Amino acid sequence: MGLIYALNGLYFAAFLFLTSLGLSIILGVMGILNLAHGSLYAIGGFIAAYFIGMMTGSSTILMLVTAAASAMVLSGLVGLVIETTLIKPLYKRPLEYQLLITFGILMLIEDLIKLVFGGESRYASAPFDAMGSVQIMGHTYPAYFLFVMLITAVAGMIIWWVMAKTKLGIMLRAIEMDRDMAQAMGIPMRRLTVTAFVLGAALAGLAGALVVPTTPAVMGMGMDVLIMAFIVVVIGGLGSLKGALVGSLLVGLTRSFTVAYFAELEMPLLFLIAVVILVIKPEGLFGQK
Amino acid sequence: MTKYLFSSRALAYLITLVVLLLLPQVLDPYHLNMVETGLSLAILGLGLNLLLRYAGVLSFGHGAYFAAGAYAVGLLYMYFPEHFSFELAILASLAVSALVSAIFGFVCVRHTRIFFSILTLALAMLMFAILEKAYHFTGGSDGIRIPLPTFFGMEITGMRRFQFMVGPYYYIVVGIFSAATLVMLAIVNSPFGKALQATRDNEVRAEMVGIRVKRFRWYAFVISGTFSGLAGGVWSFVSGHITPEISNWVFSGEIVYMVLLGGFMIFEGPIVGAVLFTYLRLYAVAWTEYWMLIVGGTLVVLVLLLPGGVTGGVADLVGKLRPRRAEGRG
Numbered sequence: 001m002g003l004i005y006a007l008n009g010l011y012f013a014a015f016l017f018l019t020s021l022g023l024s025i026i027l028g029v030m031g032i033l034n035l036a037h038g039s040l041y042a043i044g045g046f047i048a049a050y051f052i053g054m055m056t057g058s059s060t061i062l063m064l065v066t067a068a069a070s071a072m073v074l075s076g077l078v079g080l081v082i083e084t085t086l087i088k089p090l091y092k093r094p095l096e097y098q099l100l101i102t103f104g105i106l107m108l109i110e111d112l113i114k115l116v117f118g119g120e121s122r123y124a125s126a127p128f129d130a131m132g133s134v135q136i137m138g139h140t141y142p143a144y145f146l147f148v149m150l151i152t153a154v155a156g157m158i159i160w161w162v163m164a165k166t167k168l169g170i171m172l173r174a175i176e177m178d179r180d181m182a183q184a185m186g187i188p189m190r191r192l193t194v195t196a197f198v199l200g201a202a203l204a205g206l207a208g209a210l211v212v213p214t215t216p217a218v219m220g221m222g223m224d225v226l227i228m229a230f231i232v233v234v235i236g237g238l239g240s241l242k243g244a245l246v247g248s249l250l251v252g253l254t255r256s257f258t259v260a261y262f263a264e265l266e267m268p269l270l271f272l273i274a275v276v277i278l279v280i281k282p283e284g285l286f287g288q289k
Numbered sequence: 290m291t292k293y294l295f296s297s298r299a300l301a302y303l304i305t306l307v308v309l310l311l312l313p314q315v316l317d318p319y320h321l322n323m324v325e326t327g328l329s330l331a332i333l334g335l336g337l338n339l340l341l342r343y344a345g346v347l348s349f350g351h352g353a354y355f356a357a358g359a360y361a362v363g364l365l366y367m368y369f370p371e372h373f374s375f376e377l378a379i380l381a382s383l384a385v386s387a388l389v390s391a392i393f394g395f396v397c398v399r400h401t402r403i404f405f406s407i408l409t410l411a412l413a414m415l416m417f418a419i420l421e422k423a424y425h426f427t428g429g430s431d432g433i434r435i436p437l438p439t440f441f442g443m444e445i446t447g448m449r450r451f452q453f454m455v456g457p458y459y460y461i462v463v464g465i466f467s468a469a470t471l472v473m474l475a476i477v478n479s480p481f482g483k484a485l486q487a488t489r490d491n492e493v494r495a496e497m498v499g500i501r502v503k504r505f506r507w508y509a510f511v512i513s514g515t516f517s518g519l520a521g522g523v524w525s526f527v528s529g530h531i532t533p534e535i536s537n538w539v540f541s542g543e544i545v546y547m548v549l550l551g552g553f554m555i556f557e558g559p560i561v562g563a564v565l566f567t568y569l570r571l572y573a574v575a576w577t578e579y580w581m582l583i584v585g586g587t588l589v590v591l592v593l594l595l596p597g598g599v600t601g602g603v604a605d606l607v608g609k610l611r612p613r614r615a616e617g618r619g
Contacts, residue, residue, distance in 0.1 A: 267414075
């Protein structure tokens with residue numbers, strides 16, 4: 001059974017990675033802890049569940065592509081709107097206002113989702129069922145979980161390539177390292193900030209879209225995932241790609257094995273790890289001060 | 290000038306107290322219960338604001354200390370029902386929340402800015418997870434029912450729980466709230482309070498003149514946590530039922546909102562904020578199922594347009610209408 005728990009852990013890690021990456025980028029580049037990040041994930045989940053529900057009978061691939069694309073576009077758009085209208089005026093303001101405005105946005109989005117999609121849970125297990133299961137060393141395992149890991153690996157590699165090799169990524173890293181210097185060097189801060197925010201929002205949307213075939217979209221799903229992503233970012237380090245990866249793996253595997261052996265301990269243990277890391281190394285395992 | 294300010298403040302306090310004491314004559318029990326909630330939360334807001342306004346650090350996990358106080362009452366009832374008296378319950382609230390905030394605070398005061406906020410949030414969630422998962426000790430997510438205690442050896446007989454809660458208990462809440470406000474006012478105006486503000490304004494300089502910055506911040510944390518615990522203890526009787534949700538970060542966020550709504554730059558701001566927030570939330574929930582849209586919307590508007598909160602806005606307005614009265618910002 002150990003293998004199955006390890007695979008489950010990797011699956012948790014995969015979707016946590018997608019969610020926490022956006023949170024981490026936004027925190028690293030803009031210095032804002034976006035409490036509404038989980039809500040962008042929830043938007044992705046609900047819109048994906050809506051489309052999968054609409055497309056009953058069409059091919060699985062088409063269903064997943066539509067779900068993922070619509071989720072990324074909508075979450076990205078919402079991200080664009082809130083960044084340019086609500087968050088932009090707050091970069092120069094003290095921390096408490098930044099935290100509070102994203103807290104307010106979280107409440108707004110939560111109820112807007114209820115308003116648009118109704119308060120009920122939405123089930124969208126069609127792609128999960130259609131993919132069936134595979135045999136891995138004598139164990140039956142859902143193929144969809146492996147598919148999510150694959151997608152995450154591809155997305156992770158694209159992001160890594162963007163951050164490491166492209167001009168966009170280099171400029172983003174420059175802002176993260178030294179904001180004032182980056183500005184002095186003529187880096188277009190405003191445009192990059194928006195790009196980073198929309199990118200992070202779209203990734204959260206993708207994560208939400210990928211998760212609904214396994215668990216239904218429900219009200220409050222964003223808040224739960226926000227807390228998990230938050231632990232990942234704390235463990236891995238603010239604004240670090242490597243940190244988000246290691247943090248996700250650590251959280252995913254810890255979660256999977258504690259759920260299997262001491263289910264009661266799951267959340268307390270994760271928070272305890274986060275607190276210990278914060279105390280010893282507040283900037284996280286791979287973060288920089 | 291300070292003398293004038295002090296006397297006008299004393300007068301305002303006196304009037305507020307008289308109004309509070311007269312409220313039971315005009316308000317129905319339901320609204321009186323809301324006022325009790327508002328006053329309990331006001332004590333919590335005062336506690337948070339000692340850190341935010343005077344020490345310059347934002348706790349996003351103050352629900353933990355509120356929960357510590359409330360659960361001290363709940364656990365006292367669960368495990369020692371024969372000793373369940375009000376005075377013992379409140380003492381337990383104070384002691385447990387002081388202990389918890391001393392431990393948590395010891396860790397938190399080593400950091401400032403975003404790290405402080407993140408750490409307080411994580412610790413509160415640790416507490417939430419423990420309260421929720423340790424089902425056999427804390428009742429888990431079902432929470433604990435808080436019945437009527439005895440008061441200084443007296444059994445409450447001849448009236449129902451609710452009658453007592455909106456009757457005699459109201460005056461107890463007003464009494465504790467008044468005492469807490471005066472104590473906090475004394476703290477922020479004491480040499481300790483001034484030293485705390487010095488650490489906020491310039492940490493290095495404060496250290497240079499001999500203030501032990503982390504030590505002072507830690508004291509402030511413990512005082513703040515103990516106020517929150519007192520609030521939790523008082524509130525647990527008002528509510529009659531406690532759940533781990535009060536340690537969840539969402540509630541901690543609402544506490545910060547409350548303080549900002551009232552205005553954190555003015556000493557009495559959190560009190561105004563707590564009462565306003567209680568009513569805003571009540572009416573939003575009663576009026577529409579989309580109450581978060583209203584609460585969240587007001588929060589966004591507030592942050593963007595009225596960062597000084599209600600009291601800050603009023604002070605600005607008064608300042609515009611007549612020449613400023615110099616250093617009159619308590």
